[in-house]
Amino acid sequence: MSDRVNSSIVLVxxxxxxxxxxxxxxxxxxENHVHFLVQSVPMYSPKKIVQTVKSILAREVFRLHPEVKEQLWGGQFWSNGYYVNTVGQYANEEVIKNYLKNQGKQKEYKQIHSSQLRLFE
Incomplete structure (x- = not known):
C-alpha cells in the first residue's frame, strides 16, 4: 500500500x-496483510474488537482512497478470516509481537505504528 494509505490507516x-x-x-x-497488536478492556470480546476495527477501517479507507477498492481482488478490503490471540499464561506481548513480525518470513513486514500498553483502572 502507498504511504498515503498507510498514514490513513494509522489516522483511522x-x-x-x-x-x-x-x-x-x-x-x-x-505484502497483502494488515497486522494489529491491540489492547482493550475485558468487556469487549475479541470478535467485537475485530468486527469494529474491520468495519470502520474498510469504510474509511475506501472513503479516503477510492482507488484502493479497484486494486483489490473482488473489491474487498478484508478476507472473511482473522487470527486472534490473547495475552495470558501461554502468550505475552513479546510472543505476539514476534508472531506478527515472523508472518510470511519471505515477505517484508513493515511496522507503520507503535505505542505502549495502557493501564486500565
Missing part, C-alpha cells in the same frame, strides 16, 4: 482509539 485507528476502548500497540503490513 487513532480515531477508533478515541471512540472505543481499543488501543493499537502496533500496526504492521506485509
Amino acid at each position: 485507528c487513532s480515531e477508533i482509539e478515541n471512540r472505543y476502548d481499543i488501543y493499537f500497540i502496533e500496526i504492521g503490513l506485509d
